[in-house]
Amino acid sequence: MTQKNEAFEQAQFSHVDQQGKAAMVDVTDKLTTQRTAVAKGKITMSAHAFEILVNNQHKKGDVLAVARVAGIQAAKKCSDLIPLCHPLMLSKVQVDFELLGNECAVEIESMCKLSGQTGVEMEALTAVSVAALTLFDMCKAVDPSMVISDIRVVHKQGGKSGTWQAN
DSSP states (O other), X not given: OOHHHHHHHHOOOSSBOTTSOBOOOOOTTSOOEEEEEEEEEEEEOOHHHHHHHHTTOOXXXXXXXXXXXXXXXXXXXXXXXXXXXXXXXXXEEEEEEEEETTTTEEEEEEEEEEXXXXXXHHHHHHHHHHHHHHHHHHHTTTOTTOEEEEEEEEEEEOSTTOOEEOO
């Protein structure tokens, strides 16, 4: 475990005030720094659904293109969905897919970036989540038993806590 990861283990919940009530974190006095977060997730499906996706033969159109746009839009709307998130001026949102043929799965990766006073982990997680939900929505007629899993932050950089990398 890195020294930075140990610092996170010592931290307290930041969205709870001294009386235990939910509270939005005051970032007024935080330094503006370059901040980046990368999140990943996966959706697993039947071989038939995966084949249709890979060959871009879905009746609803280019499933991956729609899921990419949905993920980008979701990152931009994160503060509308998660009550204590700050509205952020994202400078970059990227959503990419890796087709995992041996698993009949799609790995989704998002990267969010800004210059600001708070991190972008929630935006990256929201992008992955909504991209996965969009894939599910567009493919559910072929395979309603798809599984969305393993959504997590894998990297963050910037701010007081510096760089963190998943083990």
